[in-house]
Amino acid sequence: FLLRLCADDVSAPRPRPSRRRARPPANPARLALPRRTAWLLAPVPEAIAAAGQLRALLADPELQRRIGEEPRLGRILRPLCRCLGVKLPAPLRLPPRAGSRKRTKPAPASTDEAGAESRPLPRRFRPPAACAPPRRRNRAPPLVRSR
Template structure:
């Protein structure tokens, strides 16, 4: 059995378990709608896997077009393993999917097209599986900041005396003394100590 047929068999068993649980009468309407959305996504994933395994050509680059604002459609939960509680049979499905992803032929097939990762990573998260190394994204390391790009910290706060003049405004000048103004009186000399200028008689 080829890889596409094995993957379709896994998805068929998953869809059967979803359909059985979704047909229960005591199921909440929100959960029923969620399982219906999951069933649709699973069928789409099986068809997409078969197309990629057959060697689908890469998509053509298209210019981005502005899209009108639309209300956001309901989506599946992004919590890891959320399907294990409403559908306990999903644990067996997860084991079969893990065995498929550990097959060397599957690892080689996934390495040929990055679209397999975009298809299989959400399925692994739904079943509570950690993506194997062949499905992990290769994130580019962050570039370290260049040396000397950090500005030194300012230790003193700018005041009126050390603040630089604003651009476009002249620097303040010192006042020029007026020659016609009367001269200022000189300050009196410092007063000597009392013991030298006027000896105290109590100390004599």
């Protein structure tokens, strides 16, 4: 399919129906592939050579031009780059999603709200004791006895 797509032998995609189809319930017995980057390199050592060939293929300016023209190539190549650990070239990168920007909290309006933010962190978020500075005890100065 990839070769046919590059050679312009594939017709334009058909328009999809506008209504959404109900998805069948998820099958827990179905094989789920790992999602982390370069996961294929550990179980298949020969994939390292394939990753090098893919890097060389993606460096070709002709293929980069085709990727810009045909978005279906990106849908094929992006997962392949991810599983082989190949950095995505600029034409394959997707634009950031509209809702993915982190929102910042507005500054507190009164001092009561500021005091609420200074509460200690829950234990699971605190750094380990080895990272904490040593505690200083508040001791009174030694008494000087006069005779």
